[in-house]
Amino acid sequence: MSNSTKNLSDLSVAIKDWGRALGFNDVGITDTNLRTAESQHQAWIEKGFHGDMDYMAxxxxxxxRPDELVPNTQRIISVRLDYLPPQAENSDKILQDSSKAFISRYALGRDYHKVMRNKLQKLCEKIQSELQYYQTPAFEYRVFTDSAPVLEVALAEKAGLGWRGKHTLLINKNKGSWFFLGEIYTNLPLPIDEPASNHCGSCSKCIEVCPTQAITAPYEVDARKCISYLTIELKTSIPLEYRPLIGNRVYGCDDCQLYCPWNKFAEVTKETDFAVKHGLDDIRLIDCFQWSEDDFKTRMAGSAIYRIGYLQWLRNIAVGLGNAETTPEVIQALQRHVHHENAMVQEHVRWALIRHNRA
Structure with missing residues (x-):
């Protein structure tokens, strides 16, 4: 074995150690070959399943093709970071209480984009500072965390971090699926890891429990039906047929993960930035609906929820209130916004009132 190969192998081990020291729960390395994923992705786009997410196409x-996105890329360092917050209120309890606002578990704390990017950058800086001890080319890199045209699940699967579940999220055999993914594209020709094997078997729980039946086939999601898409990505009116099915899910949807058997192995995160903020794990729809725009910006500063903006937030809460139990308090809350200056918000409020026979 040449010194160069030995050093690259040692560097690979060191990178994984440095990554874990920074708080990542797992680190893997793969090459740039995504030919199989490319054909699957293109077929998905051709079906129009990406909806209004034009950036997907x-x-x-x-x-x-990572080496076309970032020239000279030879390897992808893929990482995962657990996000399930400690001491968060039980999801089932919130989902079963129509007066509460269910927020996807990943959004209860600080915006993951900032946390992941900061850690990835620190890992790159560590690699850069240690590279003098290894026989390698000059280090070129670029970091990503759900922020550019990257097939992060396909890359993570090839890097051995888990397998693509039937709900299309990555599942780790020992840790479930409550984690974020991030990538470092680099020119370093590091040894690659073995891909993960699939362990979904005959289980179809995620398909069965999806409120809108958005998982149209194993390993395929029609985003246009997905509640996460409808409440986060869709910037216009939510189609009428999906509003009753959304229930009280006002930001994202976790059902496919909540019922996945592999998540019995999931662990709460040790990352303090993902701790619940502003009581978002157990908050009333009415209270959220009473926030002014300044209230929203203040409370959601540093949160992933901030990205959807105040008007979309009101739209989502209006749908939740339309699905809530009819009470004088709910009716009064809706009536306060019935003449809202924004047409989209007003339309969803009027729909909610019709649901309560208060048109």
Whole structure:
């Protein structure tokens, strides 16, 4: 074995150690070959399943060819970071209480984009500072965390971090699926890890429990039906047929993960930035609906929820209130916004009132 190969192998081990020291729960390395994923992704786009997410299509093959997105890329360092917050209120309890606002568990704390990017950058800086001890080319890199045309699940699967579940999220055999993914594209020709094997078997629980039947086939999601898409990505009116099915899910949906058997192995995060903020794990719809725009910006500063903006937040809460139990308090809350200056908000409020026979 040459010194160069030995050093690259040692560097690979060191990178994984440095990553875990920074708080990542797992680190894997893979190459840039995504030919199988490319054909699957293109077929998904051709079906129109990406909805209004134009960014999923506009970059062409750069999403599936890392070396075209970032020239000279030879390897992808893939990482995962647990996000399930400690001491969060039980999800089932919130989902079964129509007066409460259910917020996807990943959004209860600080915006993951900032946390992941900071850790990835620190890992790159560590690699840079240690590279003098290894026989390698000059270090070139670029970090990503759900922020560019990257097929992060396909890359993580190839890097051995888990397998793509039937709900299309990554599942780790020992840790479930409550984690974020991030990537470092680099020119370093590091040894690659073995891909993970699939362990979904005959289980179809995620398909069965999806409130809107958005998982149209194993390993395929029609985003246009997905509650996460409808409450986060969709910037216009939510289609009428999906509003009753959304229930009290006002930001995202976790049902496919909540019922996945592999998540019995999931662990709460040790990352303090993902701790619940502002009581978002157990908050009333009415209270959320009473926030002014300044209240929303203040409370959601540093949160992933901030990205959808105040008007979309009101739209989502209006749907939740439309699905809530009819009470004088709910009716009064809706009536306060019935003449809202924004047409989209007003439309959803009027729909909610019709649901309560208060048109």
């Amino acid at each position: 506009k970059h062409g093959v750069k999403r599936t």
